[in-house]
Amino acid sequence: xxxxxxxxxxxxxxxxxxxxxxxxxxxxxxxxxxxxxxxxxxxxxxxxxxxxxxxxxxxxxxxxxxxxxxxxxxxxxxxxxxxxxxxxxxxxxxxxxxxxxxxxxxxxxxxxxxxxxxxxxxxxxxxxxxxxxxxxxxxxxxxxxxxxxxxxxxxxxxxxxxxxxxxxxxxxxxxxxxxxxxxxxxxxxxxxxxxxxxxxxxxxxxxxxxxxxxxxxxxxxxxxxxxxxxxxxxxxxxxxxxxxxxxxxxxxxxxxxxxxxxxxxxxxxxxxxxxxxxxxxxxxxxxxxxxxxxxxxxxxxxxxxxxxxxxxxxxxxxxxxxxxxxxxxxxxxxxxxxxxxxxxxxxxxxxxxxxxxxxxxxxxxxxxxxxxxxxxxxxxxxxxxxxxxxxxxxxxxxxxxxxxxxxxxxxxxxxxxxxxxxxxxxxxxxxxxxxxxxxxxxxxxxxxxxxxxxxxxxxxxxxxxxxxxxxxxxxxxxxxxxxxxxxxxxxxxxxxxxxxxxxxxxxxxxxxxxxxxxxxxxxxxxxxxxxxxxxxxxxxxxxxx
Amino acid sequence: xxxxxxxxxxxxxxxxxxxxxxxxxxxxxxxxxxxxxxxxxxxxxxxxxxxxxxxxxxxxxxxxxxxxxxxxxxxxxxxxxxxxxxxxxxxxxxxxxxxxxxxxxxxxxxxxxxxxxxxxxxxxxxxxxxxxxxxxxxxxxxxxxxxxxxxxxxxxxxxxxxxxxxxxxxxxxxxxxxxxxxxxxxxxxxxxxxxxxxxxxxxxxxxxxxxxxxxxxxxxxxxxxxxxxxxxxxxxxxxxxxxxxxxxxxxxxxxxxxxxxxxxxxxxx
Numbered sequence: 059x060x061x062x063x064x065x066x067x068x069x070x071x072x073x074x075x076x077x078x079x080x081x082x083x084x085x086x087x088x089x090x091x092x093x094x095x096x097x098x099x100x101x102x103x104x105x106x107x108x109x110x111x112x113x114x115x116x117x118x119x120x121x122x123x124x125x126x127x128x129x130x131x132x133x134x135x136x137x138x139x140x141x142x143x144x145x146x147x148x149x150x151x152x153x154x155x156x157x158x159x160x161x162x163x164x165x166x167x168x169x170x171x172x173x174x175x176x177x178x179x180x181x182x183x184x185x186x187x188x189x190x191x192x193x194x195x196x197x198x199x200x201x202x203x204x205x206x207x208x209x210x211x212x213x214x215x216x217x218x219x220x221x222x223x224x225x226x227x228x229x230x231x232x233x234x235x236x237x238x239x240x241x242x243x244x245x246x247x248x249x250x251x252x253x254x255x256x257x258x259x260x261x262x263x264x265x266x267x268x269x270x271x272x273x274x275x276x277x278x279x280x281x282x283x284x285x286x287x288x289x290x291x292x293x294x295x296x297x298x299x300x301x302x303x304x305x306x307x308x309x310x311x312x313x314x315x316x317x318x319x320x321x322x323x324x325x326x327x328x329x330x331x332x333x334x335x336x337x338x339x340x341x342x343x344x345x346x347x348x349x350x351x352x353x354x355x356x357x358x359x360x361x362x363x364x365x366x367x368x369x370x371x372x373x374x375x376x377x378x379x380x381x382x383x384x385x386x387x388x389x390x391x392x393x394x395x396x397x398x399x400x401x402x403x404x405x406x407x408x409x410x411x412x413x414x415x416x417x418x419x420x421x422x423x424x425x426x427x428x429x430x431x432x433x434x435x436x437x438x439x440x441x442x443x444x445x446x447x448x449x450x451x452x453x454x455x456x457x458x459x460x461x462x463x464x465x466x467x468x469x470x471x472x473x474x475x476x477x478x479x480x481x482x483x484x485x486x487x488x489x490x491x492x493x494x495x496x497x498x499x500x501x502x503x504x505x506x507x508x509x510x511x512x513x514x515x516x517x518x519x520x521x522x523x524x525x526x527x528x529x530x531x532x533x534x535x536x537x538x539x540x541x542x543x544x545x546x547x548x549x550x551x552x553x554x555x556x557x558x559x560x561x562x563x564x565x566x567x568x569x570x571x572x573x574x575x576x577x578x579x580x581x582x583x584x585x586x587x588x589x590x591x592x593x594x595x596x597x598x599x600x601x602x603x
Numbered sequence: 604x605x606x607x608x609x610x611x612x613x614x615x616x617x618x619x620x621x622x623x624x625x626x627x628x629x630x631x632x633x634x635x636x637x638x639x640x641x642x643x644x645x646x647x648x649x650x651x652x653x654x655x656x657x658x659x660x661x662x663x664x665x666x667x668x669x670x671x672x673x674x675x676x677x678x679x680x681x682x683x684x685x686x687x688x689x690x691x692x693x694x695x696x697x698x699x700x701x702x703x704x705x706x707x708x709x710x711x712x713x714x715x716x717x718x719x720x721x722x723x724x725x726x727x728x729x730x731x732x733x734x735x736x737x738x739x740x741x742x743x744x745x746x747x748x749x750x751x752x753x754x755x756x757x758x759x760x761x762x763x764x765x766x767x768x769x770x771x772x773x774x775x776x777x778x779x780x781x782x783x784x785x786x787x788x789x790x791x792x793x794x795x796x797x798x799x800x801x802x803x804x805x806x807x808x809x810x811x812x813x814x815x816x817x818x819x820x821x822x823x824x825x826x827x828x829x830x831x832x833x834x835x836x837x838x839x840x841x842x843x844x845x846x847x848x849x850x851x852x853x854x855x856x857x858x859x860x861x862x863x864x865x866x867x868x869x870x871x872x
Contacts, residue, residue, distance in 0.1 A: 105856070105863035112855045140748075146821045149748040163830070174831055181847035182855065189852065232755060232764065233839060317866065326862060333858050341851055346831030347843050352765045352822055354755045362759035363769030363777070369844025459841040461770035470704070470774035 101323050102303035102316035106193045111327060113186035115334040116179045117289065123176040124278065130166050132158040133274035135267045144351050152355035155270045159229035159350050174342035180222050182338060184370040187215045195444050197431035199302045200415040207295040210288050212412045217285050219370045224277035226348065226368055230270055235356025236365040238269065247397035265358060302431040305542035307535040311429050366458055374404045376457025380478040411447050421574045422546050436543045438497035439578040445493040446486035453481045501585035504540045507532060508588045509596050541587050549575035648723065655724025658717055662698045671728045683794065684731020685722035690790035692718045704774035705797055732793045739809060740785040742817035750818030753811055765822040767837050771798055781823050785816045
């Protein structure tokens with residue numbers, strides 16, 4: 059602080075410099091009350107609670123590196139003839155966007171590294187958001203009061219996909235241009251308005267001369283701006299709601315057990331930021347990503363095999379790749395179902411996971427707040443559903459890379475396409491059933507452990523010759539952890555007639571709700587956790603069982 | 604002339620005439636007959652064809668027929684030319700190991716001399732593309748930029764941006780061009796082996812073929828620089844995404860677990 063030197067003269071009268079700076083700031087910004095409220099904010103400790111941090115830090119890295127790239131990138135589709143540093147492109151006509159990307163890669167100091175950090179961080183950002191979202195989903199951390207924050211997070215993921223798409227389209231290389239053409243095809247498949255949207259978006263016929271400039275402002279301004287706002291709102295809500303924690307001794311729905319934000323979490327989070335930056339920078343320094351120089355400039359008359367989007371768009375690519383090329387021709391108009399159905403499914407599949415929290419709260423009718431994260435096994439239907447959703451998602455990804463599966467595993471691309479077609483329907487069903495069975499099995503195991511203790515592996519021979527294994531009873535803390543979760547009773551429609559014998563009206567939505575509730579919490583869909591009475595009965599009296 | 608005509612009935616006259624005639628034809632033959640070297644070549648060529656025929660009978664005839672006329676197991680070789688043989692046998696594709704969607708590249712089992720003999724025999728069955736010479740395929744001095752443009756227009760659809768290869772329908776594929784010699788690339792374009800279309804000189808002149816070879820060697824050769832680091836197979840977003848998930852996010856989750864495990868512990872009272 060520059061004020062430090064002036065304070066030396068009369069130390070006995072003036073407060074220390076730091077305090078005076080803080081006083082100054084408090085008088086204008088009110089930092090004392092802010093700090094008082096937030097500095098001792100408690101965060102629980104668990105590695106899975108740091109997945110969102112990975113996403114946040116990679117987002118920050120993307121913003122930082124992105125700013126650097128904007129200094130050298132020319133978002134223009136004016137055509138020039140290249141005579142830069144990369145010999146294999148000499149004499150080729152290309153847009154300024156592509157040429158400036160080559161310049162960033164070969165001439166700008168640190169340009170290639172920054173480009174690679176930007177791109178690798180983007181892939182990791184989306185992957186981290188995906189995993190973070192699944193953590194929240196499987197632990198039921200989206201329940202009241204966090205539904206809105208769940209939606210914020212979901213929106214961040216979807217916006218991240220499109221920010222990524224508009225970003226990798228900017229260099230105007232043959233690969234990304236093919237991706238933009240693919241997107242234009244998807245837009246064209248929209249009935250009635252498709253052609254208009256396409257003309258509007260590209261300023262005329264594809265590819266036109268506006269695409270890069272428009273994608274540029276969307277990519278660097280519009281979408282990241284919204285995302286930054288959403289991320290801040292996301293964080294504010296995390297602060298406001300406080301973080302969820304796993305059940306354990308001393309942890310209740312009304313407290314948070316963990317470490318304070320200052321100094322522990324500030325230090326940890328700050329350090330973690332640099333670790334994330336370090337890992338991403340190391341990957342970017344060692345591994346090539348999107349070598350645009352090898353791809354050539356985009357020309358609508360050229361196309362290459364192995365043209366896939368970045369991974370987060372891969373599942374949409376897969377849906378289109380495996381969809382039969384159905385088409386309806388009516389009164390001179392073509393309805394390209396082969397593209398339009400995948401486009402619809404793309405939105406639908408994403409929406410399904412977004413609305414699950416609302417469906418679940420409607421089925422349970424639970425309006426209470428929940429701050430204890432659930433173990434996935436204790437909500438078998440939800441966990442099964444989540445795994446089924448992931449299965450659909452990843453089967454779509456397999457479809458998106460069907461050609462590489464074919465060449466690298468010496469398979470027929472047609473067989474892979476059929477595998478994906480069948481897997482798209484059968485995969486989630488199988489995944490749901492298997493996951494649910496595993497969850498129920500784990501619940502049974504928990505109940506067994508609570509009632510009979512842990513298998514010690516020690517075999518004892520009794521005087522009359524019988525062999526028994528000694529089970530060690532669990533500690534009080536473990537007993538608590540394993541039985542802390544709540545279990546819902548399935549919703550009942552109630553008697554068909556009321557107390558006066560008059561037939562009650564039961565709406566179809568109520569019937570559906572009862573049915574879903576039974577599917578989630580009915581008999582065979584969850585294992586009743588051991589009660590205290592059961593525990594007492596078993597542990598008292600007879601020594602072994 | 605009188606003396607000569609007086610002796611025309613001499614008993615030895617016929618012999619003299621015969622000798623003169625023989626000398627004349629011999630001299631004329633010596634004067635007009637092809638050069639001795641060419642004569643030797645002819646012999647060598649027919650010898651090569653002979654040898655090639657023997658090799659053919661052992662290695663090829665079971666599928667392509669004893670006279671190269673083709674069978675249900677293999678196409679006719681009449682008119683495929685020596686370039687096709689040099690490519691197919693020279694890259695190990697022929698003789699095929701087993702029937703399938705496509706005959707893969709494998710270890711070459713013939714010497715170049717034997718391949719030339721086989722090529723000579725097959726070329727003798729009917730005219731076709733001729734094995735290119737070194738000067739035809741040497742990409743030195745060719746226009747790499749133009750080659751790249753031609754490659755992306757004509758080849759990338761199946762062979763990928765930089766010739767990493769790609770999948771075709773029903774288990775067929777466009778092979779990787781990594782490590783393929785200029786001669787074989789040239790021959791492949793010339794003859795269109797297996798599922799590949801052919802690009803004869805009438806549609807793609809020799810100069811353009813050279814440009815393409817130069818481009819492939821520049822972007823997928825042994826000395827191709829990789830300024831961005833390891834290429835992850837140069838397969839694009841699929842391998843990049845897989846890497847980002849497994850090694851990128853994997854490493855970061857490992858770090859997260861490590862950080863969470865090394866927390867500030869409350870002192871036990």
